[in-house]
Amino acid sequence: MKSPDSLAHGDGLHGRAASGETDRAGDPVSQGRTYTVSILILITLVQTIAYADRVNLSVAAPMLIQQFHYTHAEIGLLSSILIWVLTVAIIPSGPFVDWIGARVAYPVAVGVWSVATMLSGISVAFAPLAVFRGLVGLGEGPMIPAGGKVIVETFARENRGFAIGTFFAGNKLGLALGIPFASILLQTLGLRWVFLITGAIGFVWITAFLLVYRSSPSVSSPTVQSRIRWSTLLRYRTTWGLMLGQSGYLYIYYIFATWLPDYLVQQRHMSIVSGGFVGMVPFLLGVGATISGGWVADASVRRGMRVTVSRKLFTIVGLSASAIFTVFGAFAHDVWPAVIFLTLAVVGFSFATGSIQPMSVDIAPPHVVASLVALQNFGGNVGGSFAPFITGYLVTATGGFQTALLVGAGVAVVLGCGSFGLLVGNLDRQLKFPDTNRPKRIPA
Numbered sequence: 001m002k003s004p005d006s007l008a009h010g011d012g013l014h015g016r017a018a019s020g021e022t023d024r025a026g027d028p029v030s031q032g033r034t035y036t037v038s039i040l041i042l043i044t045l046v047q048t049i050a051y052a053d054r055v056n057l058s059v060a061a062p063m064l065i066q067q068f069h070y071t072h073a074e075i076g077l078l079s080s081i082l083i084w085v086l087t088v089a090i091i092p093s094g095p096f097v098d099w100i101g102a103r104v105a106y107p108v109a110v111g112v113w114s115v116a117t118m119l120s121g122i123s124v125a126f127a128p129l130a131v132f133r134g135l136v137g138l139g140e141g142p143m144i145p146a147g148g149k150v151i152v153e154t155f156a157r158e159n160r161g162f163a164i165g166t167f168f169a170g171n172k173l174g175l176a177l178g179i180p181f182a183s184i185l186l187q188t189l190g191l192r193w194v195f196l197i198t199g200a201i202g203f204v205w206i207t208a209f210l211l212v213y214r215s216s217p218s219v220s221s222p223t224v225q226s227r228i229r230w231s232t233l234l235r236y237r238t239t240w241g242l243m244l245g246q247s248g249y250l251y252i253y254y255i256f257a258t259w260l261p262d263y264l265v266q267q268r269h270m271s272i273v274s275g276g277f278v279g280m281v282p283f284l285l286g287v288g289a290t291i292s293g294g295w296v297a298d299a300s301v302r303r304g305m306r307v308t309v310s311r312k313l314f315t316i317v318g319l320s321a322s323a324i325f326t327v328f329g330a331f332a333h334d335v336w337p338a339v340i341f342l343t344l345a346v347v348g349f350s351f352a353t354g355s356i357q358p359m360s361v362d363i364a365p366p367h368v369v370a371s372l373v374a375l376q377n378f379g380g381n382v383g384g385s386f387a388p389f390i391t392g393y394l395v396t397a398t399g400g401f402q403t404a405l406l407v408g409a410g411v412a413v414v415l416g417c418g419s420f421g422l423l424v425g426n427l428d429r430q431l432k433f434p435d436t437n438r439p440k441r442i443p444a
Contacts, residue, residue, distance in 0.1 A: 038212050039154055043147045044170035049202050050140050051174025053117040056194045059182040062265045068124050076392020079258045081130050082137040083385035089141025094374025102146040103215050107206045113139025114202030121195030144377050145370035152369050165294020165354030169287045176283035183276025241423025243379020248416025250384025252408040258388040263401050268335050282343040286350035294354025308427040311355045318352025319416040323409040330405035362427045
């Protein structure tokens with residue numbers, strides 16, 4: 001594994017010069033080791049905080065169901081509302097981040113969702129909770145586009161799999177730490193403090209980010225590809241492949257991120273605290289799988305494998321493994337075999353993350369990096385946002401999680417593997433806009 005210095009100052013994609021491909025305008029920011037490590041830690045922690053703020057509702061779900069007479073479908077709807085608003089917010093967030101920069105976008109975003117998380121603790125009624133969870137989704141809109149922009153500024157292309165894998169490991173870390181942390185808060189202090197304390201953590205991150213982050217003017221400079229605009233991106237087959245593939249990936253991910261705590265408490269009859277600590281394990285292992293998946297993908301590229309082959313291979317392997325172990329978990333009768341299989345399912349899609357998320361960064365011209373990242377995650381959330389509600393509905397209708405888990409496995413294979421494997425094209429070069437002012441074909 002390369003040092004942070006080499007990650008920031010890499011020579012570019014192995015074999016790029018030989019293939020005649022052009023590099024991005026401007027190299028990644030030349031920064032010291034301390035800065036590179038600090039930025040990687042900060043952008044990882046922002047996802048950790050975001051997903052801890054999401055999962056607190058999942059931890060509170062058994063109490064809301066048992067004491068306040070919520071149904072699984074209503075809990076699922078609350079979670080889906082957050083993701084639906086996030087999905088809508090992602091679209092303007094990409095151009096917003098490209099225009100205003102990460103230094104402004106990140107603090108605004110984190111501030112909005114942190115306040116909304118704290119407000120979620122003032123009422124257990126459905127309508128206020130729905131509004132506040134929607135505001136959490138609104139605040140989270142710029143998070144991933146801003147992270148993509150920061151990574152382009154700081155890391156060379158052949159090392160972005162590791163950087164992006166680490167960035168997205170933050171959301172698994174948020175689930176791994178957030179589930180037991182919220183469980184302890186719920187058990188010791190009560191429901192209100194779960195939201196107040198987790199929401200307040202975001203303001204600590206804002207302070208640290210403003211003290212550390214330095215933007216790069218070189219990444220924002222005009223390029224020969226400046227004719228590619230946000231709307232132009234939708235003309236490319238690969239853009240649609242990224243969007244549809246992301247929806248398959250996020251669908252199965254959101255099943256686990258939203259429902260695993262309730263599954264352990266309601267179906268496997270664990271206590272809230274025991275379920276919290278058992279629920280931590282899959283996502284803790286998912287952190288390692290996400291980082292190692294990105295590192296393995298980068299290592300294969302440095303050893304001569306094409307970026308296209310590397311990204312697609314490890315994506316399909318990870319998602320297929322996740323689907324297979326989800327099916328095994330769905331049919332497991334005893335508690336611990338089910339937990340083991342579902343843990344391996346989380347490890348599977350986590351391993352794929354380090355190859356899925358760099359795809360848009362690999363091919364986007366610098367001035368639309370955040371926009372293409374936003375489109376990929378918009379498409380993903382359009383499909384994935386229905387996972388919490390559909391899962392809750394199926395659990396309410398069938399009395400168990402088996403059918404919902406089987407549906408998730410099917411979506412991961414058909415939409416995830418199918419779209420990434422068949423629709424996504426060449427990832428070894430940037431999107432190109434021909435002189436005819438429109439693409440002659442849908443490029444990679």
